[in-house]
Amino acid sequence: MKVPVGFIETLWSFVSFLPYFFLLxxxxxxxxxxxxxxxxGIVVISNSSVIIGLWxxxxxxxxxxxxxxxxxxxxxxxxxxIVLPLPLILWPIIGTIGSLLGGxxxxxxxxxxxxxxxxxxxxxxxFYHCFADGCLSTIKGSCTAVQDFIxxxxxxxxxxxxxxxxxxxxxxxPVDIKLEKLPSCILVSLVGVLVDVALITAIxxxxxxxxxxxxxxxxxxxxxxxxxxxxxxxxxPFAGLAILLWPLAVVGAVTAAIISSFFLGLYAGVIVHQVxxxxxxxxxxxxGTCLRCFVVSLFDEYVNDLLYLSEGSCLPRxxxxxxxxxSHGRKKLGDNDNDLRxxxxxxxxxxLISERSRTLKRAIQQYKPVQVWDWLFKSCEVNxxxxxREGLINIKxxxxxxxxxxxxxxxxxxxxxxxxxxxxxxxxSESSGLVISDDxxxxxxxxxxxKVFDWFIAxxxxxxxxxxxxxxNVNEEISLRKISMExxxxxxxxxxxxxxxxSDNVRKAQLQAxxxxxxxxVGSMSRVPTFRRRFRNLVKILYIEAMQAAASANHIGGMLNxxxxxxxxxxxxxxxxxxxxxxxSGRRDHDNGNIV
Numbered sequence: 369m370k371v372p373v374g375f376i377e378t379l380w381s382f383v384s385f386l387p388y389f390f391l392l393x394x395x396x397x398x399x400x401x402x403x404x405x406x407x408x409g410i411v412v413i414s415n416s417s418v419i420i421g422l423w424x425x426x427x428x429x430x431x432x433x434x435x436x437x438x439x440x441x442x443x444x445x446x447x448x449x450i451v452l453p454l455p456l457i458l459w460p461i462i463g464t465i466g467s468l469l470g471g472x473x474x475x476x477x478x479x480x481x482x483x484x485x486x487x488x489x490x491x492x493x494x495f496y497h498c499f500a501d502g503c504l505s506t507i508k509g510s511c512t513a514v515q516d517f518i519x520x521x522x523x524x525x526x527x528x529x530x531x532x533x534x535x536x537x538x539x540x541x542p543v544d545i546k547l548e549k550l551p552s553c554i555l556v557s558l559v560g561v562l563v564d565v566a567l568i569t570a571i572x573x574x575x576x577x578x579x580x581x582x583x584x585x586x587x588x589x590x591x592x593x594x595x596x597x598x599x600x601x602x603x604x605p606f607a608g609l610a611i612l613l614w615p616l617a618v619v620g621a622v623t624a625a626i627i628s629s630f631f632l633g634l635y636a637g638v639i640v641h642q643v644x645x646x647x648x649x650x651x652x653x654x655x656g657t658c659l660r661c662f663v664v665s666l667f668d669e670y671v672n673d674l675l676y677l678s679e680g681s682c683l684p685r686x687x688x689x690x691x692x693x694x695s696h697g698r699k700k701l702g703d704n705d706n707d708l709r710x711x712x713x714x715x716x717x718x719x720l721i722s723e724r725s726r727t728l729k730r731a732i733q734q735y736k737p738v739q740v741w742d743w744l745f746k747s748c749e750v751n752x753x754x755x756x757r758e759g760l761i762n763i764k765x766x767x768x769x770x771x772x773x774x775x776x777x778x779x780x781x782x783x784x785x786x787x788x789x790x791x792x793x794x795x796x797s798e799s800s801g802l803v804i805s806d807d808x809x810x811x812x813x814x815x816x817x818x819k820v821f822d823w824f825i826a827x828x829x830x831x832x833x834x835x836x837x838x839x840x841n842v843n844e845e846i847s848l849r850k851i852s853m854e855x856x857x858x859x860x861x862x863x864x865x866x867x868x869x870x871s872d873n874v875r876k877a878q879l880q881a882x883x884x885x886x887x888x889x890v891g892s893m894s895r896v897p898t899f900r901r902r903f904r905n906l907v908k909i910l911y912i913e914a915m916q917a918a919a920s921a922n923h924i925g926g927m928l929n930x931x932x933x934x935x936x937x938x939x940x941x942x943x944x945x946x947x948x949x950x951x952x953s954g955r956r957d958h959d960n961g962n963i964v
Contacts, residue, residue, distance in 0.1 A: 396483035407475030407510040414514040415467035441544020516897035524895040553637035560636030568629035747786040795836040
């Protein structure tokens with residue numbers, strides 16, 4: 369399609385666009401009115417039933433794990449036990465309200481967006497998809513959301529609590545607070561909540577008109593100039609939908625700022641305990657004031673950067689960490705003058721690019737978390753077939769995971785084994801990141817800008833460098849793959865029975881630490897609700913393929929037995945030819961993936 373040039377063509381394109389947009393918008397609203405209540409009912413009824421049904425177990429088990437844990441010191445444990453009833457009592461109310469709001473948002477906006485997506489350039493039979501898309505898929509998505517929530521309540525929560533109550537190493541010090549600082553921390557937290565909520569709410573409300581009108585200005589410029597998100601599809605109706613729904617985005621941003629201000633105020637008590645050595649109230653007042661001014665000024669600067677307003681903040685930003693070594697802190701963070709200059713230039717360039725046009729893309733492709741997540745399960749599926757073929761896992765392990773829910777071997781060791789293959793391949797390459805596949809390389813520059821994924825990816829990059837420094841030979845790599853599935857990794861002597869090629873105990877201990885760390889990362893991943901749902905689907909696929917492989921093997925065995933029985937009447941030469949034919953057939957089936 370030709371992009372309109374000139375005022376007359378642009379105006380005509382905009383006028384002709386309006387009926388098209390309003391028809392799709394009305395159709396999307398009708399679909400949302402029909403499908404939305406069903407989705408809301410599924411989410412609210414199911415989630416609230418799970419919350420209320422498991423609330424007694426969650427209440428008792430939380431108290432039991434907190435009392436039993438050795439990770440918390442006595443003072444902090446008493447404080448937690450005193451404060452704990454409040455969030456536990458509020459949990460059913462918050463969970464039900466959150467389910468209601470989430471169900472309404474998902475049930476209303478998903479059919480509406482699907483209606484507009486149905487008129488995209490790559491969609492065939494647009495008329496049918498305008499009516500069909502977003503109806504059944506929204507209901508299925510609601511059921512999926514409920515399933516993930518159930519997994520979180522049944523698995524993730526109890527997994528976190530079990531980890532809290534586990535035995536801690538003797539050299540690990542429990543987390544505790546000093547009793548003499550407790551009144552100061554509570555006082556600062558209460559004052560921080562009052563001050564932060566008031567000031568941050570005022571800043572958010574004051575800047576919200578700027579966000580509203582600057583957003584509308586940007587969207588209208590993209591609409592009339594065919595830039596931003598409207599260039600590729602040349603003014604699809606998403607343009608009008610984005611303009612119409614932009615006030616909701618502003619309201620959501622203000623609401624998020626108000627909610628986050630409450631937690632920022634509470635966090636002031638933690639800062640007091642960390643950096644304020646003096647517990648006198650005469651020092652607490654000026655230091656607490658400096659802390660509050662610093663937080664509010666930082667929030668104001670963040671909002672200015674987000675809205676492309678004047679850099680910095682007009683509010684003062686005093687220092688509240690009196691005993692901090694500035695030069696050491698800068699050196700530790702790599703914040704020297706050169707790095708600071710580069711970051712400022714990069715930030716300025718990104719800001720100018722965003723101001724000029726959103727259609728300009730960065731040279732580095734930014735991968736999304738879902739892409740990394742998809743790779744992990746695809747890798748587990750491929751490596752699961754390999755492990756089945758090599759006998760490192762069997763049908764019994766799969767049946768225990770499906771029937772009994774005992775997925776410790778598959779749920780932890782199979783993903784860890786898959787990531788280990790990635791680390792070994794990345795260590796051999798010249799890449800600075802992780803070689804996911806031939807056309808997929810994950811580095812610090814293109815990794816998802818997600819804090820949760822950063823917690824997982826950063827340790828993997830460190831482990832890759834550790835493996836690279838060890839310079840494993842071929843025999844050690846082969847043995848390491850087998851040992852990671854079959855042997856324990858607690859101490860170097862555990863690998864003596866596994867016939868590890870190297871007799872160096874230091875080398876063994878380093879590799880065992882890497883595998884333990886890798887399995888710990890996978891254990892944390894398994895608490896993500898979507899992990900269990902997708903891994904169950906993966907296990908079902910492996911189970912079906914394992915049963916087919918067993919059936920094929922039995923079929924080949926039966927053919928072989930019948931051939932041997934007929935060999936006595938046929939003759940020795942013909943018997944050999946028959947056996948060779950069966951073997952060739954078996955190899956061909958193996959290459960085609962029927963025998964794994």
